[in-house]
Amino acid sequence: MATMDPNDERFMRRCLELARCGYGQVNPNPMVGAVIVKEGVVLAEGYHARFGGDHAEIEVLKKAGSEAMDATLYVNLEPCNHFGKTPPCAAAIIRAGIRRVVYAAADPNPDVTGNGNRTLKNNGIEVTTGVLHDEAVQLNEQFFFAMRSKLPFVILKAAMTLDGYIADVRSKSKWITGADARNYVQEVRSGIDAVLVGAKTVTVDNPRLTVHDRQEKQPYRIVLDGALNTPLQSRVYSDKFRNRTIVIYCEKSKKPRKIVQLEKKGVNVLSYKGTNDVLPLRRILRDLRKQKINSILVEGGGTVFREFLQQKLFAKALFFISPKFIGGGKPVISGINKSLQHAFHLENVSSKMFGEDVLIEGYSPLYKEYMNKE
Amino acid sequence: MATMDPNDERFMRRCLELARCGYGQVNPNPMVGAVIVKEGVVLAEGYHARFGGDHAEIEVLKKAGSEAMDATLYVNLEPCNHFGKTPPCAAAIIRAGIRRVVYAAADPNPDVTGNGNRTLKNNGIEVTTGVLHDEAVQLNEQFFFAMRSKLPFVILKAAMTLDGYIADVRSKSKWITGADARNYVQEVRSGIDAVLVGAKTVTVDNPRLTVHDRQEKQPYRIVLDGALNTPLQSRVYSDKFRNRTIVIYCEKSKKPRKIVQLEKKGVNVLSYKGTNDVLPLRRILRDLRKQKINSILVEGGGTVFREFLQQKLFAKALFFISPKFIGGGKPVISGINKSLQHAFHLENVSSKMFGEDVLIEGYSPLYKEYMNKE
Numbered sequence: 001m002a003t004m005d006p007n008d009e010r011f012m013r014r015c016l017e018l019a020r021c022g023y024g025q026v027n028p029n030p031m032v033g034a035v036i037v038k039e040g041v042v043l044a045e046g047y048h049a050r051f052g053g054d055h056a057e058i059e060v061l062k063k064a065g066s067e068a069m070d071a072t073l074y075v076n077l078e079p080c081n082h083f084g085k086t087p088p089c090a091a092a093i094i095r096a097g098i099r100r101v102v103y104a105a106a107d108p109n110p111d112v113t114g115n116g117n118r119t120l121k122n123n124g125i126e127v128t129t130g131v132l133h134d135e136a137v138q139l140n141e142q143f144f145f146a147m148r149s150k151l152p153f154v155i156l157k158a159a160m161t162l163d164g165y166i167a168d169v170r171s172k173s174k175w176i177t178g179a180d181a182r183n184y185v186q187e188v189r190s191g192i193d194a195v196l197v198g199a200k201t202v203t204v205d206n207p208r209l210t211v212h213d214r215q216e217k218q219p220y221r222i223v224l225d226g227a228l229n230t231p232l233q234s235r236v237y238s239d240k241f242r243n244r245t246i247v248i249y250c251e252k253s254k255k256p257r258k259i260v261q262l263e264k265k266g267v268n269v270l271s272y273k274g275t276n277d278v279l280p281l282r283r284i285l286r287d288l289r290k291q292k293i294n295s296i297l298v299e300g301g302g303t304v305f306r307e308f309l310q311q312k313l314f315a316k317a318l319f320f321i322s323p324k325f326i327g328g329g330k331p332v333i334s335g336i337n338k339s340l341q342h343a344f345h346l347e348n349v350s351s352k353m354f355g356e357d358v359l360i361e362g363y364s365p366l367y368k369e370y371m372n373k374e
Numbered sequence: 375m376a377t378m379d380p381n382d383e384r385f386m387r388r389c390l391e392l393a394r395c396g397y398g399q400v401n402p403n404p405m406v407g408a409v410i411v412k413e414g415v416v417l418a419e420g421y422h423a424r425f426g427g428d429h430a431e432i433e434v435l436k437k438a439g440s441e442a443m444d445a446t447l448y449v450n451l452e453p454c455n456h457f458g459k460t461p462p463c464a465a466a467i468i469r470a471g472i473r474r475v476v477y478a479a480a481d482p483n484p485d486v487t488g489n490g491n492r493t494l495k496n497n498g499i500e501v502t503t504g505v506l507h508d509e510a511v512q513l514n515e516q517f518f519f520a521m522r523s524k525l526p527f528v529i530l531k532a533a534m535t536l537d538g539y540i541a542d543v544r545s546k547s548k549w550i551t552g553a554d555a556r557n558y559v560q561e562v563r564s565g566i567d568a569v570l571v572g573a574k575t576v577t578v579d580n581p582r583l584t585v586h587d588r589q590e591k592q593p594y595r596i597v598l599d600g601a602l603n604t605p606l607q608s609r610v611y612s613d614k615f616r617n618r619t620i621v622i623y624c625e626k627s628k629k630p631r632k633i634v635q636l637e638k639k640g641v642n643v644l645s646y647k648g649t650n651d652v653l654p655l656r657r658i659l660r661d662l663r664k665q666k667i668n669s670i671l672v673e674g675g676g677t678v679f680r681e682f683l684q685q686k687l688f689a690k691a692l693f694f695i696s697p698k699f700i701g702g703g704k705p706v707i708s709g710i711n712k713s714l715q716h717a718f719h720l721e722n723v724s725s726k727m728f729g730e731d732v733l734i735e736g737y738s739p740l741y742k743e744y745m746n747k748e
Binding site for chain 1: 548
């Protein structure tokens with residue numbers, strides 16, 4: 001760490017603001033914003049705007065042009081030093097003659113962390129790190145968690161009545177929550193890499209699981225269907241985004257015809273060893289992460305929630321509670337029957353109103369394991 | 375209504391603040407504060423401090439003494455004109471030579487509403503009404519509701535896990551929520567007239583149902599025990615407040631010995647027609663209201679919640695949600711099985727955090743029926 005400039009926090013906060021402009025467009029990449037400043041004057045602002053597009057650093061260096069010479073570059077993530085979809089940023093920073101780089105958090109990828117920092121320093125650039133570090137990690141919690149844990153950032157999302165039911169006795173769940181809460185779910189979906197549901201949800205609700213106003217960049221739709229029981233005509237297998245649907249089934253489910261039919265439609269089909277009900281979730285998640293699925297929104301139903309809870313494979317819970325009573329129906333989670341002393345606790349809990357519905361948000365012990373340390 | 379003074383709101387807001395100082399001490403009376411002002415200067419402030427003690431008007435008139443002549447008196451409730459525990463305030467106001475009275479809300483008791491107003495006007499006093507009316511009604515919502523509906527203001531209070539359970543499979547419910555939430559329940563209990571629970575709660579949990587730091591002014595403890603099954607040695611029948619315990623049972627439960635034993639201990643025993651499980655709740659509530667029980671905190675368990683919900687006899691719900699999962703246990707309400715379209719909706723919902731627990735508060739249609747109109 002180098003000397004602290006009193007303006008560092010101010011410009012870094014601006015980087016975080018700019019970074020957020022890429023929300024929903026850059027994942028599975030992190031959101032990154034950058035600012036170039038010379039003698040207290042902002043020369044250029046920019047952000048990573050879409051997956052595959054220029055990194056934020058390149059964006060601002062292009063804007064600043066030759067004026068970048070001897071300036072300070074602020075960015076919320078350590079500049080990369082490797083070829084990915086784009087050439088390394090560190091080299092571009094050096095070439096532009098930047099004198100000082102201030103970044104918030106190191107690259108969480110253990111294979112490359114510190115490389116950018118070293119390269120910059122070796123080329124005589126002054127480097128300041130850790131400015132608004134926690135805010136920067138929070139902003140890209142999905143990315144940081146996925147890189148550190150080698151697992152996707154899994155969010156359990158449920159919508160339930162105040163008496164704890166996710167559907168009435170006739171399995172109807174439309175709609176538990178109001179329009180404001182449902183709109184917010186659309187916003188959440190637009191920022192994650194995949195939505196995951198169980199076979200019963202597809203069979204009973206036949207949901208789209210899309211971001212409704214988008215023609216592209218839809219999240220993947222993952223169906224856990226061990227026994228391959230979901231109907232072929234389901235929306236997720238038939239609509240124009242069906243090539244972004246992934247069905248995960250049990251190897252021993254001998255339904256070759258169904259598999260061929262799904263594949264013919266363009267649906268992705270993956271097999272795993274396991275029983276019909278209990279697929280090897282951790283292995284599945286690790287594999288999905290390798291396919292650059294850094295975040296998954298698990299939208300039910302009860303069986304799927306139970307598995308993620310029991311195997312402790314989720315990072316965050318988003319529970320929408322609608323202020324209504326039905327006095328019976330499908331409980332959100334059942335069949336585990338822990339004692340109160342051995343309950344699963346969430347942490348860093350917060351609540352927020354969406355219309356008349358209340359959202360309760362909290363983090364799991366798994367999140368803590370990877371995120372509450374450097 | 376008479377001319378509006380620009381300071382009226384300011385002094386009335388002060389009355390409401392003062393009124394709150396009587397919280398937990400004046401119920402089943404309303405909380406009332408009063409201010410005497412002459413030429414913009416506050417001469418006296420006061421409030422109704424304890425049940426049976428001076429009304430707020432008397433309190434300030436005593437403090438102001440002869441200076442009250444020609445002054446304005448502010449008070450959040452219409453001054454009474456009848457002999458209750460204390461002589462009428464209207465007469466004292468007239469005697470003191472007050473020139474103008476400003477109050478927020480009329481007395482909600484239909485038998486006396488407007489009497490104070492008329493008496494004051496007939497004696498040449500200028501009267502202004504309706505200043506901060508809604509805030510004044512809200513402050514004393516229990517009293518206003520009870521007076522208008524002839525039923526106690528019933529609050530359903532539950533503490534549940536985020537997956538909707540009020541106890542684990544072994545019926546343990548200690549503790550679902552943390553210390554902050556439980557302290558708040560103590561505060562709520564201190565401001566209501568009675569706590570009500572079902573027979574199973576007494577049998578399984580053996581709760582005290584008291585305000586823990588109080589030697590007196592405990593709420594009544596009402597046990598709905600149709601079949602007279604609760605153990606004689608239960609805390610609510612044995613501790614030093616047992617004379618404030620009321621057991622309500624079914625006439626046809628032939629357990630004369632149990633009744634005698636309870637009465638010998640000093641416990642109050644009331645019989646009603648009905649089956650063991652379904653007591654005539656509305657009649658019971660009307661009778662309790664006649665005994666000046668204006669507010670009841672219903673603390674469970676599930677059977678009792680179900681009855682109050684099914685018979686729509688509650689005004690407000692206070693649901694504490696603890697951010698933990700147990701994946702099975704006693705649901706907060708079951709056995710009603712409404713469809714989502716016919717769910718019971720709460721209104722004016724708000725949420726608040728107590729430590730890591732979330733309180734969701736809302737009002738019932740019954741509340742709306744009596745309170746959203748004048």
